[in-house]
Structures are given as structure tokens and as C-alpha cells.
Amino acid sequence: MIVEKWPAQLGKVVLWTITLLLALGSVAPPAKATTLAELIEGAKKEGTLRGQWGQNSFGGSEGFKEILAGMNKKYKLNLTGQYTPGPDMQRLMLRVIQENAAGQPASTDVYLGNSQAIFDGLKSNLLRPMTYSTFIEEKPKPEGKFNAIAADGTHVAIATAVVGIQYNTNLVKGADIPRRLEDVLNPKWKGKIASTPYAAGMREFATPDFLGREKIIDFTKKLSAQIGGLMRCGEAERITSGEFLMLVFTCGGNDVNVLKRTGAPLGHTVIEEGTVLHMRYAGVPKNSRSPNAGALLINYLMTAEGQELLWKHDGFDLHLFPGSQTKREIEKVRAAKGKVIISSPQWLASFKDYSKTQKELEAILRRAK
Amino acid sequence: MKQTLLRFRLLGEKGQTSSALLSLALVPMAAILVLVTVMFWVSIQKGAVGTPSAIYTLNNYSEVFSDPFVLRVAANTIIFTITATLVALLFGLPIAWLAERSNVPGKTLIYAIMTLGLLIPGIYTAMGWTLIAHPRIGILNRWLVDFFNLNNAPINIATPIGMGFVQGLSLSALAFILTAQMFRAMNPTLEEAARVHGMGYGKILWRVTLPLARPGILAAVIYILTIGIATFDIPAILGLGNRVYMLSTFIYLKVHPQGAGLPEYGITGVVGAFMIIVAGLLTLWYSQVLRQGHRFEVVTGKGYKPALVPLGRWSIAAWCFIGGYTFISKLLPLLLIAYAALTPYFVPPSLEMMRQLSFSHFYGMDWELVLRGLTNTAILVTVVPLAVLLLGFSISWLIVRSRSRARYALEFGAFLPHALPEVILAIGALLLSLFVLGTTIPLYGTVWLIAIVYVVARLAFATRALNGSLLQIHRELEEAAFVAGLSTFRTAWRVLLPLIRPTLFSVWIWSALLVYRELTVAVFLAVHDNITLPAVIWSYWYSGSINKASAVTLLMTLVLTPLILAAWCFGRRSQVSAQ
Numbered sequence: 001m002i003v004e005k006w007p008a009q010l011g012k013v014v015l016w017t018i019t020l021l022l023a024l025g026s027v028a029p030p031a032k033a034t035t036l037a038e039l040i041e042g043a044k045k046e047g048t049l050r051g052q053w054g055q056n057s058f059g060g061s062e063g064f065k066e067i068l069a070g071m072n073k074k075y076k077l078n079l080t081g082q083y084t085p086g087p088d089m090q091r092l093m094l095r096v097i098q099e100n101a102a103g104q105p106a107s108t109d110v111y112l113g114n115s116q117a118i119f120d121g122l123k124s125n126l127l128r129p130m131t132y133s134t135f136i137e138e139k140p141k142p143e144g145k146f147n148a149i150a151a152d153g154t155h156v157a158i159a160t161a162v163v164g165i166q167y168n169t170n171l172v173k174g175a176d177i178p179r180r181l182e183d184v185l186n187p188k189w190k191g192k193i194a195s196t197p198y199a200a201g202m203r204e205f206a207t208p209d210f211l212g213r214e215k216i217i218d219f220t221k222k223l224s225a226q227i228g229g230l231m232r233c234g235e236a237e238r239i240t241s242g243e244f245l246m247l248v249f250t251c252g253g254n255d256v257n258v259l260k261r262t263g264a265p266l267g268h269t270v271i272e273e274g275t276v277l278h279m280r281y282a283g284v285p286k287n288s289r290s291p292n293a294g295a296l297l298i299n300y301l302m303t304a305e306g307q308e309l310l311w312k313h314d315g316f317d318l319h320l321f322p323g324s325q326t327k328r329e330i331e332k333v334r335a336a337k338g339k340v341i342i343s344s345p346q347w348l349a350s351f352k353d354y355s356k357t358q359k360e361l362e363a364i365l366r367r368a369k
Numbered sequence: 370m371k372q373t374l375l376r377f378r379l380l381g382e383k384g385q386t387s388s389a390l391l392s393l394a395l396v397p398m399a400a401i402l403v404l405v406t407v408m409f410w411v412s413i414q415k416g417a418v419g420t421p422s423a424i425y426t427l428n429n430y431s432e433v434f435s436d437p438f439v440l441r442v443a444a445n446t447i448i449f450t451i452t453a454t455l456v457a458l459l460f461g462l463p464i465a466w467l468a469e470r471s472n473v474p475g476k477t478l479i480y481a482i483m484t485l486g487l488l489i490p491g492i493y494t495a496m497g498w499t500l501i502a503h504p505r506i507g508i509l510n511r512w513l514v515d516f517f518n519l520n521n522a523p524i525n526i527a528t529p530i531g532m533g534f535v536q537g538l539s540l541s542a543l544a545f546i547l548t549a550q551m552f553r554a555m556n557p558t559l560e561e562a563a564r565v566h567g568m569g570y571g572k573i574l575w576r577v578t579l580p581l582a583r584p585g586i587l588a589a590v591i592y593i594l595t596i597g598i599a600t601f602d603i604p605a606i607l608g609l610g611n612r613v614y615m616l617s618t619f620i621y622l623k624v625h626p627q628g629a630g631l632p633e634y635g636i637t638g639v640v641g642a643f644m645i646i647v648a649g650l651l652t653l654w655y656s657q658v659l660r661q662g663h664r665f666e667v668v669t670g671k672g673y674k675p676a677l678v679p680l681g682r683w684s685i686a687a688w689c690f691i692g693g694y695t696f697i698s699k700l701l702p703l704l705l706i707a708y709a710a711l712t713p714y715f716v717p718p719s720l721e722m723m724r725q726l727s728f729s730h731f732y733g734m735d736w737e738l739v740l741r742g743l744t745n746t747a748i749l750v751t752v753v754p755l756a757v758l759l760l761g762f763s764i765s766w767l768i769v770r771s772r773s774r775a776r777y778a779l780e781f782g783a784f785l786p787h788a789l790p791e792v793i794l795a796i797g798a799l800l801l802s803l804f805v806l807g808t809t810i811p812l813y814g815t816v817w818l819i820a821i822v823y824v825v826a827r828l829a830f831a832t833r834a835l836n837g838s839l840l841q842i843h844r845e846l847e848e849a850a851f852v853a854g855l856s857t858f859r860t861a862w863r864v865l866l867p868l869i870r871p872t873l874f875s876v877w878i879w880s881a882l883l884v885y886r887e888l889t890v891a892v893f894l895a896v897h898d899n900i901t902l903p904a905v906i907w908s909y910w911y912s913g914s915i916n917k918a919s920a921v922t923l924l925m926t927l928v929l930t931p932l933i934l935a936a937w938c939f940g941r942r943s944q945v946s947a948q
Binding site: 050052054055056057060061062065082083084085086087088090091093094097098099101102103104107120123124191192194197228229230231234235236237238240241242243244255259262263264265362363365366367 | 417418419420421422438499500503505506527609610611612614622624625631632713714715716717733735738799800803804807808813814892893895896897900904905908909911912913914915
């Protein structure tokens with residue numbers, strides 16, 4: 001029931017008026033062809049780059065420092081940077097949307113996030129169109145209908161996270177490592193494995209392009225009776241401590257790639273039925289204080305050095321580049337004839353029931369035995 | 370003797386001072402009213418709240434009240450909260466009595482132990498208890514299963530009662546501070562009279578001391594109850610992972626969708642609206658006690674010296690009790706923090722891991738970020754407690770001394786922010802600063818916005834403690850001062866404040882510590898320049914870098930511990946000299 005009462009109407013009028021007035025001063029000029037040289041010149045004048053994203057994303061503060069140092073070296077700049085740990089990708093996107101609506105500068109000069117968040121940003125007309133296809137030197141080849149650089153120039157795919165199952169390598173070994181969907185329903189795992197409170201992976205598997213809604217709803221009901229509890233992606237210590245032996249499914253196996261280097265007993269596997277590629281995107285908000293520096297960061301992440309830093313700090317890179325480490329994992333799935341779906345904002349927009357299905361899956365997982 | 374009735378008046382010397390106090394008291398009330406209004410406004414929106422794309426609807430209310438999951442959440446929350454309150458009183462109240470009404474040795478150490486607990490984030494207490502009493506990996510369970518040859522682990526910490534126990538341990542420090550001052554100020558005359566008539570110490574405690582302490586105990590109960598309803602860290606670590614949901618984790622799931630769609634702030638607004646009713650009921654209950662306040666006035670114009678109960682050999686039992694509590698609630702989490710700070714990744718303790726201890730996480734820290742957070746936290750810890758004391762005293766004096774019915778509104782207003790989930794206050798402050806104050810009053814992204822929310826949120830703690838102390842001071846002391854010609858302001862300065870100095874000191878230090886460890890508002894309002902140290906620690910922990918989070922926490926605990934010990938030594942010395 002939608003109730004249009006006078007406070008709401010008045011509020012809307014006020015907000016639209018403010019937005020319109022502020023938009024006159026804050027809206028970016030229309031995108032024009034921008035060369036890399038112009039971008040570098042613009043960044044020099046801006047002088048500062050502010051980044052905000054989660055500590056567990058893109059290397060957090062350490063990743064930001066190295067990326068900035070790499071940018072300064074490559075483009076002969078002297079940018080100062082300020083990183084602040086931010087909330088999860090959805091909440092950060094909402095914050096930047098609200099800042100833009102209020103005429104405030106964005107918390108972050110460049111937004112890095114997942115396809116769902118970019119989808120919300122596009123709906124709110126937040127992202128600044130830029131001629132990425134002109135100044136990005138190393139453009140990856142498209143894969144089918146998927147192109148890393150959005151046609152409208154608002155966002156660029158910079159990395160790929162592969163959804164699978166995370167497990168404790170000391171306690172799950174050899175033939176026990178799950179290969180197919182139903183392997184996790186083996187009675188030996190009852191009460192010992194976990195899933196996520198937001199049905200990571202399963203919401204995409206439920207789409208018609210993959211296993212379909214009914215099959216995944218049925219699977220999730222069985223999984224809900226099987227699991228011992230729920231944990232967030234990124235809570236790897238609950239796997240390494242043995243509290244849970246597996247996480248079904250992950251938001252992407254990239255954190256395992258990083259933690260394995262410390263000797264943590266973690267492994268990541270992809271089921272034979274297939275996987276979803278959770279893409280990571282970058283875009284420049286319209287209310288960014290340093291749009292040129294932000295766009296330059298995106299360009300840098302699309303270079304070989306940038307991709308190496310993403311692999312180093314966050315355990316992933318863009319699978320469309322020839323030398324990509326993530327590509328090897330995906331090729332194993334393809335070799336086993338598994339399906340590979342790319343989760344992009346456009347793909348999400350094509351499923352009207354996506355949110356409804358997710359809520360239903362979440363409710364099933366929440367039900368304790 | 371002239372009977373002086375304090376009322377809210379606009380004219381006359383005393384009236385002007387009362388007006389000054391009233392003005393001070395109304396400042397936070399106005400802020401609270403605005404934040405609550407924003408909360409209701411948020412509760413009728415879906416989508417990107419505050420932006421033109423938001424939809425206005427009452428669906429949030431029907432969603433919450435028609436969802437059977439919400440009933441389960443409510444039931445769990447009630448069990449959890451009651452357990453936490455009882456456990457908090459079980460430890461906090463006896464330790465407070467021992468510290469203030471007995472001759473147990475080492476009282477400064479007791480205060481320090483109870484205070485230091487606030488330096489330990491609740492997430493570590495929860496993680497520590499996972500390692501102890503988790504059904505699968507808990508050390509205690511493993512030992513019990515092996516020793517008694519059991520089929521299943523007998524202890525499950527991941528139930529509402531189990532979690533309530535853990536939460537109660539961490540809240541007992543608050544129960545301690547809210548009741549300790551009240552015990553200190555008690556006039557021993559009534560207890561001595563009971564002893565003269567042949568009552569034993571146990572009966573005196575049950576029939577004289579505890580009834581006299583009822584307002585203070587009730588204040589503590591109400592305060593802890595409302596914390597228990599909204600507390601997040603322990604339900605998140607122990608409960609969320611085991612699908613035992615509390616109100617706080619329910620709100621968390623709505624505010625952190627992590628998948629499809631934007632955060633559902635509207636649902637949080639609905640929860641806040643419901644909590645106002647709960648706050649109202651609790652305030653009503655408390656005001657019944659305040660109305661009988663004169664019965665608890667034990668500090669009078671006649672000289673008194675609090676007598677201490679001699680414990681003799683019972684001191685050993687007392688310290689065993691305090692030591693046991695310290696071990697399970699403070700020492701274990703501290704050891705866990707130290708262990709996590711020094712190991713390369715987190716696994717249960719073992720000899721193999723002990724061989725891999727190193728300081729690598731300290732070297733790899735982003736020290737610029739840590740120092741930025743520390744600077745902002747230092748500003749907050751300095752400014753907020755002073756503001757809380759000033760405004761809290763104004764409110765408490767008006768509540769306790771005034772005969773006007775408006776004092777109940779003040780009482781309700783001071784308590785209300787405490788009853789609301791902190792995320793609601795944070796959302797309200799965020800939207801206000803963005804869309805209303807904007808660039809005219811540029812508070813958005815500043816530490817001052819966080820400070821304002823903290824002051825509003827901490828008023829309930831200050832007024833609980835100050836109400837209890839002021840109630841115990843008989844009006845005749847003020848009346849004597851008025852008769853002698855002192856103004857209301859000078860009466861407060863020269864009569865009241867010295868008598869409640871221990872409470873003021875406690876409120877100051879505890880407000881500072883509560884501000885130091887506050888997380889929800891800090892994380893929500895952190896933009897760039899205003900990030901606080903707890904938000905930095907949280908960002909590491911939330912991102913899976915538990916080792917780095919532990920490293921920062923350990924460092925700060927080591928730095929702050931001597932400062933807190935020094936503060937308590939100074940405070941105790943000045944309190945003793947005042948006596």
C-alpha cells in the first residue's frame with residue numbers, strides 16, 4: 001500500500017528542488033573524448049585521491065597504498081591518497097547515492113564494488129559516463145555478449161571472483177572434497193558445514209540461465225537441514241578453527257587465494273555443475289571530488305601491474321586478460337562441461353524476480369532444524 | 370525551617386538558575402526529538418531512503434508485524450535479555466557491595482578490573498567462549514565428552530540462555546558501576562540499628578541494605594535490559610552463525626543485505642518505533658520508584674561515616690569469587706587477543722602455533738589509519754564525557770528535585786535514545802546532516818556529528834547513575850544552604866557536587882570508556898576524516914583480518930591499562946580524602 005501523504009509529497013518536492021538546484025552546479029559536463037594525457041593532467045590538478053571500500057576488498061588500506069604508488073610511478077604523478085575502510089559494497093553505494101542527492105561530495109572518488117551495487121548505482125544515475133574505451137590502453141576482449149567496458153561508459157569490470165565451496169584442508173581431504181552439488185548433502189557433513197545468511201551463489205544458481213528456481217529452492221531446503229549454521233564471506237577463521245568444515249557457497253574464492261599464502265589450512269573448489277562469476281566493477285561517481293584521478297585508478301587497474309596487485313592483495317584478477325590467474329580456475333570448470341554465468345548489472349536487470357528469490361532462499365536458510 | 374519547593378519558574382533568582390538548568394536539559398531533548406522524528410520518517414520509506422527514488426509506504430510496518438520470524442526473534446531476545454541481566458547482577462552487584470560496603474582488601478584493583486573489561490571488544494569475549502563451550506570445538510565440551518564418555522557435548526553456548534550468560538559477564542561491569550556509588554553513599558545508621566536489634570549480617574543485607582538500594586538496582590536493571598535488547602557483538606558471533614537470532618542480528622541482516630537490493634533502513638525505523646513503546650513502559654516503571662524517592666534518602670545533614678562490614682576470613686572467599694569472574698570474563702578474552710595478535714592466522718591454540726608467534730601483524734599495520742582513528746577517539750573521549758556530565762546533571766537534578774510532572778517527560782526523553790537501536794540514531798544523524806543541515810551547518814563527515822550522537826546516547830547512563838546518587842541526598846542539606854543565603858547554583862556547586870563527586874568521577878570515566886569502545890554509530894558515520902579507533906579495529910575484524918584487529922586491540926589495551934589504573938588511584942585517593 002503506497003500512502004502519499006502531504007509530508008511525503010512536501011518532502012519529495014523539497015528534495016527534487018534541492019536536487020535540481022544542486023545538480024546545476026554539481027552535474028558533470030557531458031562526456032567528451034578524453035585521452036590518457038588529458039586524464040593525467042586533470043589528476044595532477046586534483047592532487048588527491050580518496051578511496052573507500054572494505055578492508056577485505058581490493059587489499060584494503062595496503063592495497064590502496066600500493067595501487068596509488070604504482071599510479072604515481074607509472075603516470076609520473078605525485079598524488080596524495082587517503083584510504084578509509086568503508087561498509088559493505090551495497091551500503092557504500094547507498095551512501096554515495098545519498099551524498100549525491102544531498103549535493104555532498106562522494107565519500108570515495110572511485111567506487112569499487114559488485115554487480116548488484118553497480119546495478120543500484122545505475123538506477124540512481126550516479127555513475128559518470130567516461131570514455132574508458134578511449135583511454136584504457138589494454139582493453140580485454142569481450143566474452144560473448146559480455147564486455148568489460150560498459151557500452152554507456154559508466155563502469156568497467158576489473159576483476160572476477162569465482163563462486164565455489166571453501167573448506168578446511170586439514171579436515172576435508174581427498175575424496176571428501178565436494179565435486180557436485182549433492183556432495184554437500186552427504187550425512188557425514190550434517191551439522192558441520194555452513195552457508196551464508198544471504199544465500200551467496202544460490203541466488204544466481206536459481207536463475208533460468210543456470211539450474212533454475214525450483215531445483216535450487218529444493219536444494220536449499222535440504223541444505224538448510226544439513227548445515228550447522230551461517231557465516232559471512234570473509235569469516236575464514238570459522239573454517240580454519242574447525243567450527244565449520246565448509247562454506248557452501250562462497251562469494252568468490254579470492255580470499256582463500258590470499259590466506260593460503262600465510263599457510264592457513266584453506267581450500268576452494270568449484271562444483272562440476274558450474275559456477276557464477278561475481279564480477280567486480282569500478283566507476284566514478286558524479287559527485288567525485290577527483291574524477292580524473294578516479295578514472296586513472298580504473299585505467300591503472302586494467303594494466304598488467306594493476307592486475308598483479310589485485311591478485312596479490314585480493315586473490316583475483318579479470319579473467320578476460322590472457323595471462324589471468326583466475327582464468328585457469330574457470331577453464332577447469334569449462335573443461336568439465338560446467339556452466340559459467342557472468343553476474344553483471346545487465347544480467348541482473350534481466351531477472352525481475354531476483355530479489356524475491358533471494359529473500360525466499362534467505363528465509364529457508366534461516367530456519368534452524 | 371523554610372520548605373523550599375523547586376519548580377520550573379521563569380522569574381526570580383532561583384527561577385533564573387532553574388531556567389538555566391532547564392535550558393541545558395532541553396538542548397539534548399531537542400536533539401532526541403529531532404532524531405526520533407527522523408526515525409519515524411525513515412520507517413515509512415523503502416529504497417534509497419532520503420533520495421527522490423525512495424517510495425513512501427506503510428508496508429514496512431505490516432512486513433514486520435506479520436512476519437512469524439519476527440516472533441521467534443522477539444522470544445529469543447526476551448530470554449537472552451533476561452538471562453544477561455540476571456547474570457550481570459549476579460556478578461556486578463555482589464562485587465559492588467564488596468568494593469563499597471566491606472573491608473575487602475585491594476579495592477582499587479577491583480575497580481580497575483571492572484573498568485578494564487570495557488577495553489575488550491565484545492567480539493573477543495564471544496570468540497573466547499566459542500573456543501571454550503562450542504558444541505563441536507569447545508575445549509570444555511571436548512574434555513567433558515572424553516572424561517565422562519558422552520555421546521554429545523553437554524554445553525551449548527549458542528542458545529539464548531548460553532549467549533545471555535556470556536553477555537551478562539560483559540555487562541556485569543556496568544551493573545557494578547551503576548550500583549557501587551549507591552552503596553558507598555548509604556548511611557549505615559539503619560544497618561547499625563538493625564544490628565543492635567540482633568539481626569545477622571545476612572538478614573541486614575536482605576531486609577535493610579538491598580531495599581534501600583532498590584532505586585539504584587532498578588536503574589541498573591532497566592539500563593542493562595535495554596542494552597541486552599540491542600546488543601550486537603555476542604549475538605552476531607555466537608548466534609548468527611548458529612541461526613539463533615536476536616533483535617540486533619535481525620536488524621543487521623536488514624541493514625547489510627550483502628546481495629540483492631539496498632539496505633532496508635525502513636524496517637529498522639519500524640523496530641525503533643516499537644522500542645519507543647518499550648522505553649515508555651520501562652520509564653513508567655522507573656518513575657514509580659522515583660516517586661517514592663524520599664524513602665531512600667539516606668545522606669542527611671547529620672554527619673555520617675559509611676561503616677564497612679568486616680569480612681575476616683571471608684575475604685578469601687570474596688577474592689576467589691572476584692578472581693573467578695575476572696578469569697572467565699577478562700583474562701580469557703585478553704589471552705585470546707594476545708594469541709590472535711601474534712599468530713599468522715587463526716586456529717585453536719596448539720604447541721605448533723605457539724612456535725609460529727611473531728610481530729608481523731604489527732609491522733604490516735596501516736599506522737596512518739590507526740593514528741587517524743586514535744586522534745578522533747581521543748577527541749571524543751575528552752569532549753563527550755564532559756558534555757554528558759553537564760547535561761546529565763542538569764537533567765537529573767530537575768528529575769529528582771522538581772515536583773513538576775514535566776520531569777517524567779525529561780526522564781523519558783533522557784532514557785529514550787538508550788532504548789533505541791544505535792543504528793537508528795546513526796541513520797537519523799546521517800540523514801539530518803546530509804539533507805537538512807547540509808553545507809549550512811557542515812556536520813556531515815565530521816567527528817562532531819559522532820560526538821553529538823554519543824552525548825545523546827550516553828545521557829541515559831549518566832542520569833541513571835546521578836539519579837541514584839541524588840536520591841540518597843536528603844533535601845534538608847540544600848534547604849540549609851538556601852536558608853544560609855546560597856543561590857541554587859552555588860548550592861549545587863558547594864553542597865551537592867562534592868557529595869556526589871564519586872559518582873561524577875565514575876560517570877566521567879565510564880562514559881569515556883563507553884565512548885572509547887562504541888562501534889555501531891562510529892562505523893555508520895565514518896566517512897574519511899572522522900573514523901574512530903574502534904571503527905578501524907572493526908574494519909580489520911569484519912574483513913577477516915582478525916589478527917590485525919587483535920594487534921591494534923592489544924596495543925591499545927596495553928597503552929590504556931596504566932592510564933586507567935592511575936585514574937582510579939587518583940580517584941580513590943580523592944574520594945578517601947573527601948571522607
